[in-house]
Amino acid sequence: MDVQVDKAALPLNLSFKQGQGATTDTPELVLPTTGANGTTITWGTASINRINVTTGEVNRPSFYSSDVTVTLTATISKGEAVTTQNFKVVIPRERLTGSNGAVTATKE
Numbered sequence: 001m002d003v004q005v006d007k008a009a010l011p012l013n014l015s016f017k018q019g020q021g022a023t024t025d026t027p028e029l030v031l032p033t034t035g036a037n038g039t040t041i042t043w044g045t046a047s048i049n050r051i052n053v054t055t056g057e058v059n060r061p062s063f064y065s066s067d068v069t070v071t072l073t074a075t076i077s078k079g080e081a082v083t084t085q086n087f088k089v090v091i092p093r094e095r096l097t098g099s100n101g102a103v104t105a106t107k108e
Contacts, residue, residue, distance in 0.1 A: 003081045006035030010074060010085055013104035017056065022102035025094070029056035029105055031074075039078040045070055050091055058103050061093040068093075072105060 010032075018030040031043045031053065043053040047070035050059050061068055072087040086108040092101025 001081075002035070002037035002078050003039050003076045003083045006037050006039040006041070007074075007076050007083050007085050009036060009039075011106065012107045014072075014087060014089075016021075022104065023100045025060070025100065027058050027103050029058060029072075029103075030090075031056045035076060035078075037078070039076050042075045042077075043072060044075065045072045045089075047071075051089065058091055060091055060100065060103075063096050065093050065096045067091065067101070073078075081098075 014029045016022060017030055020028050033041050035041055045051050045053060048071050050068060051072055070089050070090050070091065072089050074085045076083050076085065087105045088108050089105045091103050094100060
C-alpha cells in the first residue's frame with residue numbers, strides 16, 4: 001500500500017535542482033530517493049549517456065543531432081512490495097545561438 005501511495009505522490013513533472021532550469025546547458029533533475037511513507041526510490045534509464053540517475057544531470061544532444069526522448073523509470077519499494085513509474089523526458093539538442101529548448105520530464 002505504501003508503495004502505491006508514494007508512487008501517486010511523485011510529481012507529474014520532475015523539477016530541477018536549485019539554481020538550475022530547464023534551459024540551462026546541463027540541467028539537473030531532482031530525483032527523490034525516499035518516499036513519505038518510508039519507501040525507497042531508485043532511478044533507471046536505458047539512456048545512461050543522456051541522464052545520470054545518480055546526480056540527475058541531463059546531457060543534451062549536440063547541435064548537429066536531433067532532440068531525443070528517453071524513458072526514466074522510478075522503482076518504488078518497501079519490503080517485498082515494488083512498483084514502477086515511468087517518466088517521458090524530452091531533451092532538446094544544444095543550440096548554437098539563443099537559449100536552449102526546455103527539458104521536460106512528465107509522468108506517463
